[in-house]
Amino acid sequence: MSELIVFLIAFPVVVSGVLLVVTKGNIRNALVVGACVVVAAASLITVFTFGNGNALFFGLPGGVTPGHLVLVMDAAIAVFIVVVSLQNGRVVAPIMAAAQLGIALYLDLGGHLPDPDPSRLFWFDRLTMVMVLVIGIVGPLICIHALGYMRDYQRSNPMIRGRRTSFFFLLFLFLGAMFGLVVSNDLPMMSVFWEITTICSFLLIGYTRTEETIGYAFDALNMNLLGGLGFSVAMLLLSGQPDGMDLARLTAGPAGAALLPAIALLCLAGITKSAQMPFSSWLLGAMYAPSPTSALLHSSTMVKAGVFLLLRLSPAMAGSAVGMMVAFVGLLTFLFASMVAVTERNTKKVLAYSTIGSLGLIVGCAGIGTPELVWVGVMIVIFHAVAKALLFLVVGTLENRLYTKDMENFDTLLSRMPRVSALALTGIAGMFIAPFGIVVAKWTAIRAFLEVPGFEGATFLIIMAFGSSLTIFYWGKLLIKILSMRSIEPYERSVEDRVTRYEWFAEIVLAVGVVGIAAGLGWISDHVVGPYALAAFSATPRVFLNLSPAMIIVMLVAVLFLPALALWASRRSDYDLADFYTSGRTANAGHLMGAALGGTRTVTLRNYYLEGVIDGSLVFRSGTAVCGVILAGMVLVGLVVRA
Amino acid sequence: MNPLAYGLLFVVVAPIFGGLLAGVDRIVSARMQGRIGPPLLQPFYDVGKLFQKEARQVNPVVEPLLLGHVGFMAAAGALALGGTDLIFIAFVFALAALCLVLAAGSVNSPYSFAGAERELVVLLASEPFFILMLAAICKVTSASTFAGVLASPVMVALELPGVLLAFLFVATIKLRKSPFDISTSHHPHQELVNGLTSDMSGRLLAYVEMAHWYESALLCAFVVLFFNWSVPLGLLAFAIAYGLEVLVDNSTSRAKWQLVLRSTWAVTLLFTGGNVLALFLLGR
Numbered sequence: 065m066s067e068l069i070v071f072l073i074a075f076p077v078v079v080s081g082v083l084l085v086v087t088k089g090n091i092r093n094a095l096v097v098g099a100c101v102v103v104a105a106a107s108l109i110t111v112f113t114f115g116n117g118n119a120l121f122f123g124l125p126g127g128v129t130p131g132h133l134v135l136v137m138d139a140a141i142a143v144f145i146v147v148v149s150l151q152n153g154r155v156v157a158p159i160m161a162a163a164q165l166g167i168a169l170y171l172d173l174g175g176h177l178p179d180p181d182p183s184r185l186f187w188f189d190r191l192t193m194v195m196v197l198v199i200g201i202v203g204p205l206i207c208i209h210a211l212g213y214m215r216d217y218q219r220s221n222p223m224i225r226g227r228r229t230s231f232f233f234l235l236f237l238f239l240g241a242m243f244g245l246v247v248s249n250d251l252p253m254m255s256v257f258w259e260i261t262t263i264c265s266f267l268l269i270g271y272t273r274t275e276e277t278i279g280y281a282f283d284a285l286n287m288n289l290l291g292g293l294g295f296s297v298a299m300l301l302l303s304g305q306p307d308g309m310d311l312a313r314l315t316a317g318p319a320g321a322a323l324l325p326a327i328a329l330l331c332l333a334g335i336t337k338s339a340q341m342p343f344s345s346w347l348l349g350a351m352y353a354p355s356p357t358s359a360l361l362h363s364s365t366m367v368k369a370g371v372f373l374l375l376r377l378s379p380a381m382a383g384s385a386v387g388m389m390v391a392f393v394g395l396l397t398f399l400f401a402s403m404v405a406v407t408e409r410n411t412k413k414v415l416a417y418s419t420i421g422s423l424g425l426i427v428g429c430a431g432i433g434t435p436e437l438v439w440v441g442v443m444i445v446i447f448h449a450v451a452k453a454l455l456f457l458v459v460g461t462l463e464n465r466l467y468t469k470d471m472e473n474f475d476t477l478l479s480r481m482p483r484v485s486a487l488a489l490t491g492i493a494g495m496f497i498a499p500f501g502i503v504v505a506k507w508t509a510i511r512a513f514l515e516v517p518g519f520e521g522a523t524f525l526i527i528m529a530f531g532s533s534l535t536i537f538y539w540g541k542l543l544i545k546i547l548s549m550r551s552i553e554p555y556e557r558s559v560e561d562r563v564t565r566y567e568w569f570a571e572i573v574l575a576v577g578v579v580g581i582a583a584g585l586g587w588i589s590d591h592v593v594g595p596y597a598l599a600a601f602s603a604t605p606r607v608f609l610n611l612s613p614a615m616i617i618v619m620l621v622a623v624l625f626l627p628a629l630a631l632w633a634s635r636r637s638d639y640d641l642a643d644f645y646t647s648g649r650t651a652n653a654g655h656l657m658g659a660a661l662g663g664t665r666t667v668t669l670r671n672y673y674l675e676g677v678i679d680g681s682l683v684f685r686s687g688t689a690v691c692g693v694i695l696a697g698m699v700l701v702g703l704v705v706r707a
Numbered sequence: 708m709n710p711l712a713y714g715l716l717f718v719v720v721a722p723i724f725g726g727l728l729a730g731v732d733r734i735v736s737a738r739m740q741g742r743i744g745p746p747l748l749q750p751f752y753d754v755g756k757l758f759q760k761e762a763r764q765v766n767p768v769v770e771p772l773l774l775g776h777v778g779f780m781a782a783a784g785a786l787a788l789g790g791t792d793l794i795f796i797a798f799v800f801a802l803a804a805l806c807l808v809l810a811a812g813s814v815n816s817p818y819s820f821a822g823a824e825r826e827l828v829v830l831l832a833s834e835p836f837f838i839l840m841l842a843a844i845c846k847v848t849s850a851s852t853f854a855g856v857l858a859s860p861v862m863v864a865l866e867l868p869g870v871l872l873a874f875l876f877v878a879t880i881k882l883r884k885s886p887f888d889i890s891t892s893h894h895p896h897q898e899l900v901n902g903l904t905s906d907m908s909g910r911l912l913a914y915v916e917m918a919h920w921y922e923s924a925l926l927c928a929f930v931v932l933f934f935n936w937s938v939p940l941g942l943l944a945f946a947i948a949y950g951l952e953v954l955v956d957n958s959t960s961r962a963k964w965q966l967v968l969r970s971t972w973a974v975t976l977l978f979t980g981g982n983v984l985a986l987f988l989l990g991r
Binding site for chain 2 (some may be wrong): 227406473476478497503506507510511513514517519521522523525526528529530532533534535537540541543544547548549550610611614615618621622625628630632633636642643644645646651655667670671672674676677
């Protein structure tokens, strides 16, 4: 058993090392595809080997403990950060890295760290299962997609020096670290994997090494190091506690007053990593990296590590002031991020705000901490990973074919790239089309909010009502653009033929996954997410999802409606496209309209961005300020109480 | 009677109800304007004629989207009366409205597109209210279905006066009445021509009409939820509310979308949000 886990962590790391020395394109492609197959197979085998998913604890083969290896890794990470930062003239990151190393040295060499129980280094339960599948299946698909994407990316951005060897090295290292993170039960060990994901995302965001992206990379590094520092200080506070480093025992039930300050600091770490306000800007900066990076950071790694930790901590903070503050940070982030998304034209940024909002919902649910809401949180993790990965990959494909990320330039996409459109529509349906996926989760969340008494319950409801309506607006605009059709010249269709087979493969598998999850919603709830939520809270059995057959029919129709429509409509090449109404002027199906002084103009139409009603940057700054105050209050009050 | 039967009944009866309501609306409006007005059954004649006319299809996605519009609107009502969780209905209702937006938006005519964008704005304006309204009704009655609310001893309207007031305001949007009919227009010589429906003709336009009948019937069902202790009283209340809407329709001019969005959100936040907050604070 433990051999499987070790393989899952070590294999991607070994592959990444090999990829660092392979420079020939063909060999790299074969190696990446082979490694992806092995990772996916290994994660499936792991999940099936662990059987029913009841919590299991185990150690390394032969009862070995990592011992000082953790400290060595901490030191290596700190040295790397100090060197890279000073090379680029940054001083904030080295200070935080040094502080973290200082704490690690004090804990380890000072003998303050209790010896870890060699049989409880790893923790494997249903949440781990979900995370292993998300990392092990969505992650490799993104890597395969990157093979096609990066080739075209280098072609269309010749100014950027090709560093594809280091790019694929980082992707696989990231996967290995994520596997390590989600199976760790020992906090010092988890913190090492935590820091490795921070460094991987730092390097991936700075991939193009322009002035701009290096700035964004350091933003990401600083914010995540702040969270990492929170993690270290939390370990410092916990070092005196019995079982303080055992995550499962720490989160077995509501934390006492002595533990809450440390829980608050761990929550801070989770909130920075999941890009909640006031730390959302690092994920937006990450949008300037190549699309596979965005897809990876958004769906299966990085931000999911943050919400994973918060979901783990949920039983410990449930009902406490810390939990309530975390809930407010998450739900306010959901509201503010959705408002900003409405004003944004760059499709990747819209997707980024949508991610921040969805993660906000998960964080909010984890903070309130009832079995129902943890159920909602884990459900969103699943839906979001598959649907958002698909959307980012599709946008990456579009970006390489149409040379634009602007939503307005995606109009008449259904005519130009029908199959890619169908994939995009599947992803959007997975994200928000009522009543599949996240909408089912929202519905359950509203039901659960009704049970939260007092001011908090009412506020959560109001936030949810406004937040979900805003999501309809920005997805609706994107849908209008994609669905608009016109008659096109034959050469315009040929654009789609240049999409690589790597991209097709990854996107189609993910689209099938979206539909599969829609169909298997009830099973996933009954056998995986429901039992997890009950076990985490030792709660009495209950039904989480009460779907009548009529509702299941409506859901399946809703999720298949738009993609099926797109495929059907695009095949009707013989369709008699009629002229549209332009108040008496001539206008034809090719969108040419008679101009005022003779000649013709192409009709172009622009979406509403609610200028004058919602000021995006003002909303973003307000959200950052409000959530920043809540978080600062949470951490400071905790530390003062502790002192 | 089986709840499923109520659902099926809605699918059959709602269009008749909605069509008659539209007929009454036109007569009352005409009287207010000093005209006699068309016969009561005129909306049915109109839709019948639309089905006989040629439908100009600007592109192949419009018709399926409009069928989706009618289908999801009917499904929303049928699910509501058929015993489905009311909060779920809010999402199906929004999906139905979205289908109409997409149909109009995909046409690419400047007029249809403006109508689609404005319809999206009014959807954004009204959706928070409907989610909060249904959640509040479930909260006070501790029920989750239509039948459950009707069976509850709690008098919803007395517990939710603020929500009921806000309903009057927001229903103006859903009934496409002035000053909130920014996405469409029944009057010629206005800047939008016909907004959303500019490029829909023949049976395409008939689908839109029928969906609107379903929508009116669903709104009526929502009003009955407020007066859950007496269904006839609920129907009377809907009649009075509708009369007020017609009066407002005939005495106001169209507002700008900014005003619609701001005022609807303000009303939702103040009246509905305030009412919900009071409920939670009083521990109801």
